Amino acid sequence: MLLDIIFSLDSVITAVGLSDHLFIMMAAVVIAVGVMMFAARPIGEFVDRHPSVKMLALSFLILVGFTLILESFDVHVPKGLSYFAMFFSIAGREPESVAQ
Template sequence: MEWLSSPETWIALLTLTALEIVLGIDNIIFISIIAGKLPANQQNRGRQVGLMMAMITRILLLFSLAWLARLTAPLFTVFSHEISGRDLILIAGGLFLLGKSTFEIHERLEGEEGHASQKVAASFSGVIIQIMLLDIVFSLDSVITAIGMVNEIAIMVAAVMIAVGIMLFASGPISSFVNDRPTLKILALSFLLLIGFSLVAD
């Protein structure tokens, strides 16, 4: 437990926490938009459950060090470009994000949001599953980065828990801010569209 008294430990904790928060901004935006399709009385719960499940997912990824290490190993080559398990996950996530963002933008531009919202609102679990799947994609790189920065798993877990705690506090105001401004919501969806494209292109 000597590492607890080391200044480097606390610097690493602060750095990782900041990294998790910065990389989690797009996650909060996505959660806000998806949870916004739930009935008003379920939206806050949807955001909270989504973020808590996201935290559990990230912690499980942290404890899967051997699996994560294998993810970066090349599986096959396409046009002289090595493709790893990580690449496949990011491509799949990017395609999903591209499709989802395009669909959401289309709904808002075509004025069919009300009809679609009723359809999605019937499935609270569907919203949570979408949040969890995308969080795996969003958190994969940050988890791999964390593993490269710190040796102590406890520091990584603590950073994730602190970051999610802050995001839980901030998700409500951010969600209200985004959902109350249609133009900003379109910009947020365009941002997610760009992220999806970058995930596929990367």
């Protein structure tokens, strides 16, 4: 259970990077911890069957990380741009997964 909480810290980074509202950040963290506690095994099995999901999740974290770094230097990155990049990544992966 402790590992689930530790591994859900990436959701904290994502929530901070994608939201300006404290309530939304807190809700995202609580939901992520709950999902990890109850669905860690099925999610792990899904990721093992579909290794490209690991790369997709890593790219999301890198995107959010760079956004946070840029904002620390007072370079504003519109949230819509990040959302579009994430949507485009998922939509671009969907035809690949249907073909398999």
